[in-house]
Structures are given as C-alpha cells and as structure tokens.
Amino acid sequence: MTKYQYVDYLWDDSHAAKLDPVERLVYRSNILGTDQRITNTGGGNTSSKIHQKDPLSGETVDVLWVKGSGGDLRTSKRENFSSLYQDKVMGLQSVYAARSDKGLKSPAEDEMVGMYKHTTFNLNPRPTSIDTPLHSFITGRHVDHMHPNAIIAIAASENCEKLTAEIFGSDMAYVPWMRPGFELGLAMQQIERDQPDVRAIMMGQHGFIAWHDDDKACYEQTLDMIEKASAFIESRYEAKGGHAAAFGGAKYETMGDKERLAIAAEIMPWLRGRVSGSRRMIGTLQSDDKLMRFVNSNDAARLAELGTSCPDHFLRTKIKPLYVDWNPQKEDIAALEAKLEAGLTQYRLDYAAYYEACKHDNSPAMRDANPTVVLIPGVGMIAWGKNKSESRVTAEFYNCAVEVMRGAEAIDRYISLPQQEAFDIEYWLLEEAKLQRMPPEKELDRQVICVVGAGSGIGKETAHRLVRDGAHIVCVDRNAEAAQATAKEITDKYGLGIGVAGTGLSGCGPAVGLACDITKRDTIRTMLDEVAICYGGFDSVCVTAGIFVAADTTGHIPDDAWALTYAINVTGSYMVADEAAKSWRRQGLSGKLVLTTSANAAVAKKGSVAYDTSKAAANHLVRELAIELAPLVRVNGVAPATVVQGSAMFPRDRVIGSLAKYDIPYTDDEPTESLVTKLAQFYADRTLTRSPITPADQAEAYFLLVSDRLSKTTGQVITVDGGLHEAFLR
CATH class of the missing domain: 3.40.225 (L-fuculose-1-phosphate Aldolase)
Known part of the structure; x- marks a missing residue:
C-alpha cells in the first residue's frame, strides 16, 4: 500500500467487512469527506452499482446508488443517497439524443434532471444529483468524483491538459470544462471507450473522477491520484522558494x-x-x-x-x-x-x-x-x-x-x-x-442576541427559547463556567454547524459562552468586542441579570448591599446599553434592547426596599433609553412577578425564610423541590390566574420583544406576573 503524506488513509478492513454494499458506500463516502484535502464541505459525489432484488419483479437488477442532491460526504447516511435503476438511467441517453438533435441541447440538459425520477429504484425519495450521468455512464462499479485542492490546482492551470499527461501519464485522461450534467457524462463515456486503460479523468477547472470495480481499490486509487498531484506541486513549490516566495512574496506584515x-x-x-x-x-x-x-x-x-x-x-x-x-x-x-x-x-x-x-x-x-x-x-x-x-x-x-x-x-x-x-x-x-x-428561514434567523445572565434562571431559559427560532445566542454571565455550560447545552442540542473553525472565537457555532461583570464597564466592552470577532456584530441584548438582597432581621439593609443592588439592577443595565449603543451605531442596523424590571417596581413591600426601588428605577430607565436610542434601537422591559422555580435568586435558605415569613408549614428535612413548589404556589394564589410563574413564561416575553411581532413597541414594560392586581397601573 502507498505511504501517504498528503492525504489520510482511513480504510479499515475489519469495519468494512461488517457492512452491506450500501453501507460500504456510505463508509467510503464518510472517510473521503473527513479529509478536506480530498473534497470540500458539501462537495464531491460517490457511487456504487449494486445488484439488488427488484421489489416488483423479484429479479436481480443493477442499482446505481449515488450521493443525492445536497448533503455532505463526511456526514452522509444511507438516506442521503439516491437509488436508480442503472439500465433506465442508461436508457435516458436516447431521450437526450432525440431532444438535443432538435437544437435543444442546453434545455435538454436541464430537462434530463426531471427524468431521473422515472428511474428511481424502490421509491427512494432522495432527489438525485446533477452529477448522476458521470457515475452511471462510467463502467466502473464504484466511482469517486472529488474536489481536492491539489487536483483543482492542476485543473485551474493554463496548461492543464499538458500537466495532466506529465503527472499521470496514461492513467488519467483530460476533459475540458463542461457544466456538470448529461453532456459531460457522455464525454466521459466516450473517453473511456477510446482509452480503455484510463482509470481517471481530469475535469478542467473542476476536479477529477476515478473508478474501479472494487470499492476499496477505488478508494485507494482516488487517494493515489491526489497524493501524486500533491507531491508534484510541492516539489515545484519548494523549487520556486517555498513559503518565502509564495504569491510573489510578502508585501505587508501581519499585526500582532x-x-x-x-x-x-x-x-x-x-x-x-x-x-x-x-x-x-x-x-x-x-x-x-x-x-x-x-x-x-x-x-x-x-x-x-x-x-x-x-x-x-x-x-x-x-x-x-x-x-x-x-x-x-x-x-x-x-x-x-x-x-x-x-x-x-x-x-x-x-x-x-x-x-x-x-x-x-x-x-x-x-x-x-x-x-x-x-x-x-x-x-x-x-x-x-x-x-x-x-x-x-x-x-x-x-x-x-x-x-x-x-x-x-x-x-x-x-x-x-x-x-x-x-x-x-x-x-x-x-x-x-x-x-x-430550501425551508423558509426561522423568525430569528440571521440574528445575534446577547443574553446577559444566561448562566441560570430566566436568562438560561431565554437563551434556549431564542435559539429555537434560529437566533445565534451569546450566553453572558459573571460566572464564565455557567455561561459556557448554557452555551454547551445549546450546541449539544443543535450542533456546532459545519465548516472550518478559523481562529480564536471564530470557531463558535450557534452559541458561545462569555464572561462579563455588568458592574464593570471594561468587561462589558471586552465581551461585546468578542461578540464582534465571533459573529461580526449583534442585533439584540436581553439583560436578565439581577440581584435581591433581603433586609436583616431588624429591617436594615447595609449600605454596601444597597449600592450593589443598584449597581447590578440599574447602573449595570445602563452601562450595557451605553456600550451596546456604540456597536449598534457602528453597524447602522436596527436593534432591540430588553431589560428586566419587576412587578415589585409598582408594589411597595416590607423588607425589600433596595430591590423594589431599584426595579422602579429600571422601569424608568427603559423609558429614558427608548428616547436616547431611538430610532435605531427599540427598548422595552419585562416585569416578572416572583419567579421561584428555576431562579438563582431563590436558594434554599431564601425559600425557607419566605415560607417562615408567610407562616407556610414546612419541615427542615423537606426536599428543596417540595419547598420551592409550596412557595411558588403561595405566590401564584395571590394572582388572578392562580398559576405559578416560570422562567419559560418570561422567556416568551423576551422572544416577542426581540422579534418583529411588536415592531412598533418601544419604551414599554410588559408584565408577566400572572395578574398581580396590586401592580396594576394607578
């Protein structure tokens, strides 16, 4: 076996031996697609001609299995391959000849794609590729059509035909550029008839195709061709001065x-x-x-x-x-x-x-x-x-x-x-x-939304809600590990996507977790700059971060606790808005800002004066920012009533304290979940809907405000409190 330097040899005989013929085709496709030096994402086609029993006649027939339209070789599964009666596909040549003879060559090319449906084996719904004739008209039982950089470098050279002969001798023929389709398939068929020893064809400015009657041999032959092309190029490259002389040498230097x-x-x-x-x-x-x-x-x-x-x-x-x-x-x-x-x-x-x-x-x-x-x-x-x-x-x-x-x-x-x-x-x-x-885009596709406080509670729920409708989510939290955990939950569910990772934060997928302390302006700026590097910018910001500091047993709130409450619940939201506004203005694209206030902003309560007054200030901050940032940015707020379930602001000790405050029976050894349920229902019973308020209820409000469903709404605070009549406007 050839020792490969420029491609990875991944064929495993013991694994392949366990597979049926179609599974072997899928396997061959996956290992070819895994190496991007062999073919690019979504590119290339593989096929196998397999003897199978016709479900109607019971006779054994030749079936062409070929990668269908769309999809990616690296990730393709059995359902990504079309199956066609090989003899029926070959029979389409007479249909094409009749139509092209009438001067309908180009239209006939396009019309043939619709004809492939009539050749489908076993009602396979996978649409077939425009490259199907290339695989059918070649006699080899197994065919690989790849787009390796090294091969395309030859195909995109001014003297491609001459170089092909120099590098590959009689093993590889040459066909000038033709659009993929029937005409190209017929040209390849003729080349194989005229040159029976040929094992591959260079496709001008496109790639190459190779074939063999044994699938493993076909795979190895594909790798051999790429290896030979790569070795030839690299030897010439080094002879011309290598990296130092590449592309005419350096004109500029990379920054630090x-x-x-x-x-x-x-x-x-x-x-x-x-x-x-x-x-x-x-x-x-x-x-x-x-x-x-x-x-x-x-x-x-x-x-x-x-x-x-x-x-x-x-x-x-x-x-x-x-x-x-x-x-x-x-x-x-x-x-x-x-x-x-x-x-x-x-x-x-x-x-x-x-x-x-x-x-x-x-x-x-x-x-x-x-x-x-x-x-x-x-x-x-x-x-x-x-x-x-x-x-x-x-x-x-x-x-x-x-x-x-x-x-x-x-x-x-x-x-x-x-x-x-x-x-x-x-x-x-x-x-x-x-x-x-292609399916229609989702409501929040093309949007980048920063959720500040995404490490837990309402923020975490909001992040999961928004990504469901297509948004890219920047999970932000003072606790970097919590932010990254939420982002990982999202990427584990939706995947990282495909393509190269690039460098640094450019490798992020539909979500990324970043640290930020909203009481420190420099960390806000750093976070937003990281978002710019990762996604190019952002569209909306949801600030769900907040803090509740209870009074002590005498009803006193220490000065530092008062200051921290305002720093997070008011000043932090302002600084996030102020830094985000700089980026929104740089983009010149409309944006949305949603702050979290509270039903407590309108209801005076004993023992929570710092929290309640800070949320009243946040309510007015929404209105002020709506004026300051108009017309580029819509600013609104979400005002929850007490959210106990799933909230980071209700640890066990606070839940117990609240149960004791309201004389709700409990025991010290009672499970936390039971305690939370009791307290949540107590708060629910004070509302008109009598139903506990959850983070998911709040997340739905954030979705409405970052979407375009309320596109003419700004400067408003939407209450999600179950109908707390004490908070009605008055």
Missing part, C-alpha cells in the same frame, strides 16, 4: 494578535452593517499563517481579482472576493474604512455589470451584490453567510481557492473560469430551484 483583534473588533460591526443591505449576515474571521501568507502577498490583489475557478467554490464565495489594499503598518482604521467603502461601492458596480453582461432572458433576478469574502492585509479574511455555519463554510471554500491558486502558480499560471461559464453556474435554473426548495 492583540492589535489585529482590536482592529477586527472595530471594523467587523461596521462592515456587517454595509454587507447586510438586503438581509443580515453573520461573519467569520480567519487569520492563520497559511491564509495570511496569501492576503499579505504581492500577488493577492491580482489573484483575488481573477476570482475562483471551481464551481463549488464560487457558489459560496461569489465570482470574486473584495480585496482591500490597506497597509497595516502605515495606515489607520479611518483609512481602512474609506478603502472598504470605496471597494464595496466598486464591487457592487462590478457585480451588477457582470450580471447584465451574462444574464439570459430567463435568468433569476440579480442576487445580493455585496461580497461574501473580504480580504484585509494584516487582519485576514472576513467571510459572510446567513448563519455561522454558512460563513465558516464560505471561509473554508476560499481557503480551498487559495490553496488552488498556490498550487497552480507553483506549477504553471492560475486561470479562473470565464465569467459567462461562472454566471451560468451561479444563476443556473436548477440551482435556483434548489434554493427555492
């Missing part, structure tokens, strides 16, 4: 981590506001050494302008990124903003011109003209997507594009896909149909 992250935290919310023209975007920052070698190089501007070559890449990264020629050693952030502003304006003009020059009569309307990849020397790459997972995948794909350019420039000269071909992929009606089939 502290300075770089400070610039990123400042610029990302500003940039997010400008690339979120039609719909809000979530960002990922990446600045590892490999990427910075490209971004800081002399050739970065030239190569970035050429754009990407592989269709899988530019569907995420667009036709090209926005490169900003900013000198991190000599220019300040004001100069960076000016260059970004000018660059964004020109990018939109270029994209509109590209659309107008390439569109067809039936092309979909022009999509968002903002870049999804922004390259800044010294700082790195900022990738954008509809959620964190998508922005990370966009970053992954541009990393692949950089590696392709590095390889192509090492062995030849990098070329990109012609604009018309790129447009015909980006605006392909089949791709548009795939977009239209």
